Amino acid sequence: MxxxxxxxxxxxxxxxxxxxxxxxxxxxxxxxxxxxxxxxxxxxxxxxxxxxxxxxxxxxxxxxxxxxxxxxxxxxxxxxxxxxxxxxxxxxxxxxxxxxxxxxxxxxxxxxxxxxxxxxxxxxxxxxxxxxxWALLEDRDLQRRATQDIVETYQRDGFGPAMAKFVQLSMQDAPLTEDYFSQPAPDPAMFGMPTEDDGSRDDLLLNGNMRSLPWFSPxxxxxxxxxxxxxxxxxxxxxxxxxxxxxxxxxxxxxxxxxxxxxxxxxxxxxxxxxxxxxxxxxxxxxxxxxx
Missing domain, CATH: 3.40.50.1820 (Alpha/Beta hydrolase fold, catalytic domain)
Incomplete structure (x- = not known):
């Protein structure tokens, strides 16, 4: 060992x-x-x-x-x-x-x-x-738009609503189209996530990676x-x-x-x-x- x-x-x-x-x-x-x-x-x-x-x-x-x-x-x-x-x-x-x-x-x-x-x-x-x-994908602009919405949702509504949107985005198995943005926001409870905002804004994924990674070009x-x-x-x-x-x-x-x-x-x-x-x-x- x-x-x-x-x-x-x-x-x-x-x-x-x-x-x-x-x-x-x-x-x-x-x-x-x-x-x-x-x-x-x-x-x-x-x-x-x-x-x-x-x-x-x-x-x-x-x-x-x-x-x-x-x-x-x-x-x-x-x-x-x-x-x-x-x-x-x-x-x-x-x-x-x-x-x-x-x-x-x-x-x-x-x-x-x-x-x-x-x-x-x-x-x-x-x-x-x-x-x-993101920078290498053909749908990079739509992907960045979706991640920006996740960041804004986190700042406005807290962890549950933002993380539900992140999970929804992660489940997509094809390039995004404009139709993606016409669907209703997912219910956090569907994914076992809190619906109440606890006021914290220190999640590394939602307030860190989602802000920086989409804009990085290797x-x-x-x-x-x-x-x-x-x-x-x-x-x-x-x-x-x-x-x-x-x-x-x-x-x-x-x-x-x-x-x-x-x-x-x-x-x-x-x-x-x-x-x-x-x-x-x-x-x-x-x-x-x-x-x-």
């Missing part, structure tokens, strides 16, 4: 919490940094435990779970990418020098593209799993020229959904093959919402990809 230690790191505008798992018997594999956004370390526990033949680094993004965000703190693709680099440097005493591999999920798979451009020498293989890359020229082995990836479930289309679009832009992983958008974990996922199969597929 791996040995788990937890650490904190003061960075501009936040205090980050990260975990390091070291294998009981050191092997030849590079350390792997497993990350997401807004998902924190707890969402990757099942996957990290299965990668017990190498050092595994996980963390909570600023403002999520155990990590804090200053009252006037900001979040953006570039800031999250800087945090990846800061956490890695802080963990070097435990995981060692040299390039690390990365498995990045969802918003983390967008943020990692900025890290690749800024610090390619730190990275070996980077798996970008289902990045919601530096495709730099990514084509990088020495980093970038692997766009998607889940086998959910064809046509926006994050899967983002992964496919990234692969097409860079002239790369897209790798299909078992399961859905969160195929690395099994839970009440995704009971058919198989984390062990996902970990086996990730090991194969990281072999190169």
């Amino acid at each position: 791996s040995e788990l230690t937890t650490h904190t790191l003061d960075v501009p505008g936040a205090v980050l919490t990260y975990d390091v798992r070291l294998p009981a018997t050191p092997g030849p594999h590079r350390p792997v940094f497993v990350l997401g956004s807004p998902m924190g370390a707890s969402g990757f526990e099942q996957l990290a435990a299965l990668l017990d033949d190498r050092a595994v680094l996980t963390y909570d993004p600023r403002g999520m779970d155990r990590s804090t965000l200053a009252a006037d703190g900001e979040v953006s693709v570039e800031i999250h990418a800087d945090d990846f680099q800061r956490v890695l440097q802080a963990a070097r005493a435990l995981v060692g020098d040299g390039p690390v591999d990365v498995f990045a999920s969802s918003g983390g798979a967008v943020n990692v593209l900025s890290w690749i451009v800024e610090h390619p020498d730190e990275l070996g293989t980077v798996v970008a799993h289902e990045p919601p890359l 530096d495709l020229d730099a990514l084509r020229a990088t020495s980093v082995r970038l692997v766009p990836a998607v889940g086998e479930a959910g064809p046509g959904t926006m994050p899967r289309r983002g992964g496919e679009a990234l692969a097409a832009e860079l002239g790369l093959d897209v790798v299909v992983f078992p399961g859905d958008h969160g195929g690395f974990t099994v839970n009440e919402w995704s009971p058919h996922n198989d984390p062990a199969a996902f970990a086996a597929a990730l090991r194969e990809v990281l072999k190169g």
Whole structure:
């Protein structure tokens, strides 16, 4: 079994919490940094435990779970990418020098593209799993309009109504059309979400990622020229959904093959919402990809 230690790191505008798992018997594999956004370390526990033949680094993004965000703190693709680099440097005493591999999920798979451009020498293989890359989609303007409405709904009405709209948008399995905006707003209770506004406005997804991610355009020229082995990836479930289309679009832009992983958008974990996922199969597929 791996040995788990937890650490904190003061960075501009936040205090980050990260975990390091070291294998009981050191092997030849590079350390792997497993990350997401807004998902924190707890969402990757099942996957990290299965990668017990190498050092595994996980963390909570600023403002999520155990990590804090200053009252006037900001979040953006570039800031999250800087945090990846800061956490890695802080963990070097435990995981060692040299390039690390990365498995990045969802918003983390967008943020990692900025890290690749800024610090390619730190990275070996980077798996970008289902990045919601609005900028690369043919319906980008409608997608951005829908996300802007989610942000405005959150500020006006609170978590439940905004999150219901986010779930509704996430369930779309084809490019948006104008007809999407003529449907009634979803009832939060349909998704088991609160209908009352508790007054909070600090949700990292609705007040952070939804503000910044739709406007990020990756530096495709730099990514084509990088020495980093970038692997766009998607889940086998959910064809046509926006994050899967983002992964496919990234692969097409860079002239790369897209790798299909078992399961859905969160195929690395099994839970009440995704009971058919198989984390062990996902970990086996990730090991194969990281072999190169």
